[in-house]
Amino acid sequence: xxxxxxxxxxxxxxxxxxxxxxxxxxxxxxxxxxxxxxxxxxxxxxxxxxxxxxxxxxxxxxxxxxxxxxxxxxxxxxxxxxxxxxxxxxxxxxxxxxxxxxxxxxxxxxxxxxxxxxxxxxxxxxxxxxxxxxxxxxxxxxxxxxxxxxx
Numbered sequence: 001x002x003x004x005x006x007x008x009x010x011x012x013x014x015x016x017x018x019x020x021x022x023x024x025x026x027x028x029x030x031x032x033x034x035x036x037x038x039x040x041x042x043x044x045x046x047x048x049x050x051x052x053x054x055x056x057x058x059x060x061x062x063x064x065x066x067x068x069x070x071x072x073x074x075x076x077x078x079x080x081x082x083x084x085x086x087x088x089x090x091x092x093x094x095x096x097x098x099x100x101x102x103x104x105x106x107x108x109x110x111x112x113x114x115x116x117x118x119x120x121x122x123x124x125x126x127x128x129x130x131x132x133x134x135x136x137x138x139x140x141x142x143x144x145x146x147x148x149x150x151x
Contacts, residue, residue: 003031003106004027004028004030004031004033004106004107005031005033005034005106006033006034006036006103006104006105006106006107007024007027007028007033007034007035007036007105007106007107007108007109008036008038008096008099008100008103008105008107008108008109009021009024009035009036009037009038009108009109009110010038010039010040010092010096010108010110010126010130011037011038011039011069011072011111012039012092012111013039013068013072014111014113015111016111016112016113016141016142017110017111018111019111019141019142020109020110020111020139020141021037021072021109023109023139023141024107024109025077025081027107027109028081033081033106033107034081034082034083034084035073035081035082035083035084036083036084036086036099036103036105037069037072037073037083037084037085037086038086038087038088038095038096038099039065039068039069039086039087039088040087040088040089040090040091040092040095040096041061041062041065041087041088041089041090042089042090042091042092043089043090043091058089062087065087066085066087069085069087070085072085073085086099092126093126093129093130093133096108096110096126096130096134097129097130097133097134097135100134100135100136101135105135105136106136106137107136107137107138107139108130108134108136108137108138108139109138109139109141110126110127110130110138110139110140110141111127111140111141111142112125112127112128112140112141112142127140
């Protein structure tokens, strides 16, 4: 029997991330699993040589992200799902896989943007890399137009 105790939802606050969260909530309801919401702040500051005060900029970004994470789930939902809201800095796919390993995650549910071939070749796909390297199953969710809906 499949048992899910810990479900990870990486979010970039996009519409596809919102849809992924809906799926994750359904799994959490079914299995009484805890939800982990993870946002990875890309460390682009390492490329900026002349930023007057990088620490202040980083603090501002982290504060903004934390506020957005707090709005993703209501207080009641955070309690119901025993939710952990986590922000880390680094490479998104690396940090998602690392978090899944460290927290013994049973399932990752994440949105995928479905970029075109050229954008995919140039930018790669975080979801694709996570699927290849994750220590657990990964459910990727596309744009809401492609959702499974009961007629």
